Amino acid sequence: MTTPVIETTDLAKRFGRKWALRDCTLSIPPGKVAALVGPNGAGKSTFLRIAAGLSRPTSGTIKVLGEVQDGTDASLLQRVGYLDQERPLYRGFRVDEMFRFGEGTNPTWNMATAHAYVDQLGISLRDRVNNLSGGQQAQVALTICLAKQPELLILDEPAAELDPVAREDLLRLLMREVAERETTVILSTHALGDVGSICDYLVIMSHSKVVLHDDLEFVVESHRLLSASSSSTPALPEGVTVIDTRIGSRDVTHLVRLTLPLVEETWDITEPTLDEIIMAYLRLGTDSASSQTHVSAPSPRGGIS
Numbered sequence: 001m002t003t004p005v006i007e008t009t010d011l012a013k014r015f016g017r018k019w020a021l022r023d024c025t026l027s028i029p030p031g032k033v034a035a036l037v038g039p040n041g042a043g044k045s046t047f048l049r050i051a052a053g054l055s056r057p058t059s060g061t062i063k064v065l066g067e068v069q070d071g072t073d074a075s076l077l078q079r080v081g082y083l084d085q086e087r088p089l090y091r092g093f094r095v096d097e098m099f100r101f102g103e104g105t106n107p108t109w110n111m112a113t114a115h116a117y118v119d120q121l122g123i124s125l126r127d128r129v130n131n132l133s134g135g136q137q138a139q140v141a142l143t144i145c146l147a148k149q150p151e152l153l154i155l156d157e158p159a160a161e162l163d164p165v166a167r168e169d170l171l172r173l174l175m176r177e178v179a180e181r182e183t184t185v186i187l188s189t190h191a192l193g194d195v196g197s198i199c200d201y202l203v204i205m206s207h208s209k210v211v212l213h214d215d216l217e218f219v220v221e222s223h224r225l226l227s228a229s230s231s232s233t234p235a236l237p238e239g240v241t242v243i244d245t246r247i248g249s250r251d252v253t254h255l256v257r258l259t260l261p262l263v264e265e266t267w268d269i270t271e272p273t274l275d276e277i278i279m280a281y282l283r284l285g286t287d288s289a290s291s292q293t294h295v296s297a298p299s300p301r302g303g304i305s
Helices: 044-051 074-078 095-105 111-121 134-147 164-181 192-198 216-221 274-282
Strands: 006-015 018-028 033-037 059-064 080-083 152-156 184-188 201-206 209-215 223-229 240-247 251-258 268-270
Touching (some): 006 044, 018 044, 018 209, 033 044, 044 059, 044 152, 044 184, 074 080, 080 134, 095 134, 111 134, 134 152, 164 184, 164 192, 192 274, 209 216, 216 223, 216 274, 223 240, 240 274, 251 274
Parallel strands (some): 033 184, 033 201, 080 152
Antiparallel strands (some): 006 018, 006 059, 201 209, 223 251, 240 251
């Protein structure tokens, strides 16, 4: 069996009385570009910091690249690249000084890769970090992660607050690395458009819990919209789990997860968009949504917890 790049069991993290992460059990296969999606406060950054070895869980277990991640195994830390959403850089350093610092702290550093990326991006090695634009600083920070040549790249909101051009350049740089080195990437994002365009695995978090994780293609194929007149709503077919319900003036629409092949004549069946699926799961955990959903129902592939 292929070893997951990240595997967790009942992972949880508490800060004082507040749980930032609870009951997190998931498995992410290698070779994926996995999107971690959720609202602010859902636990995304906490999860990524634990995976990167920068924070320890309060309870539960986590394995990264097949090894227990507790932040003390230097050989494991060298195999993982991590980019915080604050993109910490030494602002007074020149770009080449940042690269030399990276070279001195990472045994697997590839200076030729670092130079090639910034040359492609039109960034001079003599530029000081504090004179670069926000987009250029993000590109330098990502270049440092890539020059480390990690097996797993963990990115926390890498394109946040960037203008469209800088965002496109950053994502192109990332996808070039994935294509050339087959690096596994896990990135958190609020931009749902990025999920469909660059990712092939989806993890959704809501209210500090993982509510969905699976291959992107399977996520779309295993959900449908069932619509009918609100005046004569038929019984729901067997083998579906309601995730979200929208009631209009004349009709009712359920977004459902399928556990069986669906052959149905009394409901109008359409395929939802990825955005519709994600938004439905992001609502889970609220009083209104939890009253009509069954989050713990068995998943056809074990991807929903």
